[in-house]
Amino acid sequence: MLLRKLARDSVIYGGGDFLLKLLAFFTFPLLASALSAEGFGVMELGLTIATLGAVFVRCGLNNAVQRYYWDAGVSEVERPVLVSTGFWLTFGIGVVCGVCSFFTVPLIFKASSGGAEQLAPMGVLAIAALLPLLQWSQYLQDVLRLHFAPWKFLAYTFSSRALGALVALFLVLYFGAGVEGVLLAQASVLLLALPLGIWFVKKDFVVKVDRPLAGRLLAFGAPFIFTEVAYWLLASIDRWVLAAMAGVSEVGIYSVAFRFSTLAVFVATAFGMAWSPYAVKIRADHPQSYKHVYAEVLLILLVVMLCVAGFIALFAGEFIGQIMSPDYAAAAIPLTVLCFTAVLQASQQVTAIGISLANRTKIFAGLVWVAAILNLVLNFWLIPQAGAAGAAIATLISYVFLSGAFLFFTQRLYPLPISWARLLWLCFLGAVILFSSIHWSSQEFDLSTSAVKLCIALVCLVFALLSLNFKIFRSL
Structure with a gap:
C-alpha cells in the first residue's frame, strides 16, 4: 500500500536525520570546549561559507533530476543519462566554485571581524574542497531517494556525514587539531565516501553528458x-x-x-x-x-x-x-x-x-x-x-x-x-x-x-x- 510505504520511508529518513542531529548535539559542546571561542567562530564561519556556496554548486540540478526521473517521457534506458548528466554538471560547477572559493575565502575572512590570519592555507583549502563535496554527496543522496533505497541512503549518509564529524572530534580531542583539522577531516571523509555513493547508484551512472538534456536541466534548476x-x-x-x-x-x-x-x-x-x-x-x-x-x-x-x-x-x-x-x-x-x-x-x-x-x-x-x-x-x-x-x-x-x-x-x-x-x-x-x-x-x-x-x-x-x-x- 502506498501510504504504508510512504510512512515506512518517512520513518527511516526521519530516524536517520534524528540520529545525525543527535550526534551533532553531543559533539557540538565537545568541539566548542576543545577549540577556543575565536577558533570555533572561525570554524562556523567556514562551514557557513561552504553551505551557502553549495546553493550555487547545486544550481537546482537535484530538483531537476527529481522532476524528470520518473516522468512518463523518460524511459528506463534514458534515466542513467539523465542522472549522469546532472552529476557531471554538478561536478563541473563544483570544481569551478571550489577554485574560486580558494581565492575568495581569505577576502571574506578579512572583511569579517576575524581576519585572514586566523585561517591557515590548509583551512582555506579545506573550505574550498568542502563546498563542492557537500553538494556532490547531497546529489548522490537524492538519487538514492529516487531509487527508493532508504537503507542505502542512511548507510551513505552516516559514512560521509556522521563519520566525518566523529573523525574531526577524535582529531581535536586526542591530537589537538585545530580548526583546520576539523575542516580537513570532514572534507577528507566526504571525498573517501564519494566512491561508495557512486557505487550505490551505479545502475544510473555513466560517463556521458547529453548537451540538450543539460540545457533542459539547467533551465529548470537555475x-x-x-x-x-x-x-x-x-x-x-x-x-x-x-x-x-x-x-x-x-x-x-x-x-x-x-x-x-x-x-x-x-x-x-x-x-x-x-x-x-x-x-x-x-x-x-x-x-x-x-x-x-x-x-x-x-x-x-x-x-x-x-x-x-x-x-x-x-x-x-x-x-x-x-x-x-x-x-x-x-x-x-x-x-x-x-x-x-x-x-x-x-x-x-x-x-x-x-x-x-x-x-x-x-x-x-x-x-x-x-x-x-x-x-x-x-x-x-x-x-x-x-x-x-x-x-x-x-x-x-x-x-x-x-x-x-x-x-x-x-x-x-x-x-x-x-x-x-x-x-x-x-x-x-x-x-x-x-x-x-x-x-x-x-x-x-x-x-x-x-x-x-x-x-x-x-x-x-x-x-x-x-x-x-x-x-x-x-x-x-
Missing part, C-alpha cells in the same frame, strides 16, 4: 538558486530585525522557541524526503488518478502535522517552563505560533507540486521573494508591539501567503480535485488548536488545564480523521 537565497532570507531576517528593534534578549527568546518548533519541522522534513520521488512516480504510473492522490495526501499530511504541531503548541508553556529557566518563559507564545508555521511548510510538499510539474520554477523564486519582503515589512510592524511573538506572527502570516500562493498557481497550472470543504474544515480545526494553545498557555503543569487541552485535542483529532478518505489508495 531559478532555484534565487528561491533558496530567498528562503534563507525568509528564515533569518526576523532575528536581525529583532536584534535591531527589540534587543538581543528577544533574539534569545525567539531562538529558543524556534529550536523547539523544529520538532514539528523534523516530521515535515522526513515526509518531504520520502514523498518527492513517490509524487513523480505516481504521476507516471497512474496518469488517470494521480491528481486525486495528491489531493488526499495533502489532507492526510495536514492531519498528521496538526497532530504533531498541535500537541507541541498546546503544551508549549509547560515544555518551556520545565526545561528552560524562567528567563525564557516568554518563548511559549512564539513557540505556539511557529508550530503552525511548520504545518504550512509541510503542506508546500503538495501545494507547490503543480508549479514543479509545469516546469514554471521561476514562479517559486518570485513568490518566495515576495514572502521574504512581506516578512520584513511585518517584522518592522509587529516586533515593536509584541517582540519575539510579533516576529513569530510575521513568519506565520508570510507562510500563509506563500502556501496559499503555491496552491493558487498549482490550481491554475495542474488543478487538483481538492475538497475545499474538507480543507477549510481542517484549517478551522487548526485555528481552534492555535487559539486554545494561546488561551490556556501555562508555565506550570495543572491537571484540570491539561485535561481541558487534551479533550480539545482529541475532539479535533476525531473530527479531522472523519474528513479523510483512503479509498483512492487501495487501487494503487
Whole structure:
C-alpha cells in the first residue's frame, strides 16, 4: 500500500536525520570546549561559507533530476543519462566554485571581524574542497531517494556525514587539531565516501553528458538558486530585525522557541524526503488518478502535522517552563505560533507540486521573494508591539501567503480535485488548536488545564480523521 510505504520511508529518513542531529548535539559542546571561542567562530564561519556556496554548486540540478526521473517521457534506458548528466554538471560547477572559493575565502575572512590570519592555507583549502563535496554527496543522496533505497541512503549518509564529524572530534580531542583539522577531516571523509555513493547508484551512472538534456536541466534548476537565497532570507531576517528593534534578549527568546518548533519541522522534513520521488512516480504510473492522490495526501499530511504541531503548541508553556529557566518563559507564545508555521511548510510538499510539474520554477523564486519582503515589512510592524511573538506572527502570516500562493498557481497550472470543504474544515480545526494553545498557555503543569487541552485535542483529532478518505489508495 502506498501510504504504508510512504510512512515506512518517512520513518527511516526521519530516524536517520534524528540520529545525525543527535550526534551533532553531543559533539557540538565537545568541539566548542576543545577549540577556543575565536577558533570555533572561525570554524562556523567556514562551514557557513561552504553551505551557502553549495546553493550555487547545486544550481537546482537535484530538483531537476527529481522532476524528470520518473516522468512518463523518460524511459528506463534514458534515466542513467539523465542522472549522469546532472552529476557531471554538478561536478563541473563544483570544481569551478571550489577554485574560486580558494581565492575568495581569505577576502571574506578579512572583511569579517576575524581576519585572514586566523585561517591557515590548509583551512582555506579545506573550505574550498568542502563546498563542492557537500553538494556532490547531497546529489548522490537524492538519487538514492529516487531509487527508493532508504537503507542505502542512511548507510551513505552516516559514512560521509556522521563519520566525518566523529573523525574531526577524535582529531581535536586526542591530537589537538585545530580548526583546520576539523575542516580537513570532514572534507577528507566526504571525498573517501564519494566512491561508495557512486557505487550505490551505479545502475544510473555513466560517463556521458547529453548537451540538450543539460540545457533542459539547467533551465529548470537555475531559478532555484534565487528561491533558496530567498528562503534563507525568509528564515533569518526576523532575528536581525529583532536584534535591531527589540534587543538581543528577544533574539534569545525567539531562538529558543524556534529550536523547539523544529520538532514539528523534523516530521515535515522526513515526509518531504520520502514523498518527492513517490509524487513523480505516481504521476507516471497512474496518469488517470494521480491528481486525486495528491489531493488526499495533502489532507492526510495536514492531519498528521496538526497532530504533531498541535500537541507541541498546546503544551508549549509547560515544555518551556520545565526545561528552560524562567528567563525564557516568554518563548511559549512564539513557540505556539511557529508550530503552525511548520504545518504550512509541510503542506508546500503538495501545494507547490503543480508549479514543479509545469516546469514554471521561476514562479517559486518570485513568490518566495515576495514572502521574504512581506516578512520584513511585518517584522518592522509587529516586533515593536509584541517582540519575539510579533516576529513569530510575521513568519506565520508570510507562510500563509506563500502556501496559499503555491496552491493558487498549482490550481491554475495542474488543478487538483481538492475538497475545499474538507480543507477549510481542517484549517478551522487548526485555528481552534492555535487559539486554545494561546488561551490556556501555562508555565506550570495543572491537571484540570491539561485535561481541558487534551479533550480539545482529541475532539479535533476525531473530527479531522472523519474528513479523510483512503479509498483512492487501495487501487494503487
